[in-house]
Amino acid sequence: MKKYILPIMLLVLSVFLFSCSLNFGQNDIIPKSDSIEITKHSTSGEGVDQTITVRDTEVVKHITDNFNSLSLEEIDYIKPNMVMYTLVFYDETTEVQQVNIKSKKHLSFSDDNNPYAVTKGELDIDYLDALFT
Secondary structure (H helix, E strand, C coil): CHHHHHHHHHHHHHHHHHHHHHHCCCCCCCCCCCEEEEEECCCCCCCCCEEEEECCHHHHHHHHHHHHCCEEEECCCCCHHHCCEEEEEEECCEEEEEEEECCCCCCEEEECCEEEEEEECCCCHHHHHHCCC
16 A cells, blocks of 8 residues: 555646646736727827727737736836826626736836736837827
C-alpha cells in the first residue's frame, strides 16, 4: 500500500500544478465581447465627443486581446480632465465592462472606478483613433 501513496500524491500534485499553470498569467481585464461602443472625448472644451459601435468580430477580438495582454498596477488617482476614450464592451446586449483611457503619453485607465497604470505591454491608441476615420 505504501508504494502506491507516492505515485498518487505525485499525480494529485501534477494535476494541481497543471490547473494552476492554465490560469497563471491570464488577464481577465476584458471578458469575451461581441461589440464595443467607443466614445472619443474631446480634449479641448470646444470639440464634440464622437461615438461609434464596433461589431466586426476581428476588430473586437483585436481590441480585447490588446487589453488582455497588458500588465497593470493600481494607482491612487487619475486626473479627470485627461479622458480621451471610453470603451463599453458588450456580450450580445449585456454590458460586460467599461474602460476609460486617460492619457496617450503615460497610459492609464480605469474600470469600475479603479485606476490602473500600464506597467508592461502597449495599448494601441492609434488603432482606436483610426476607427473614427
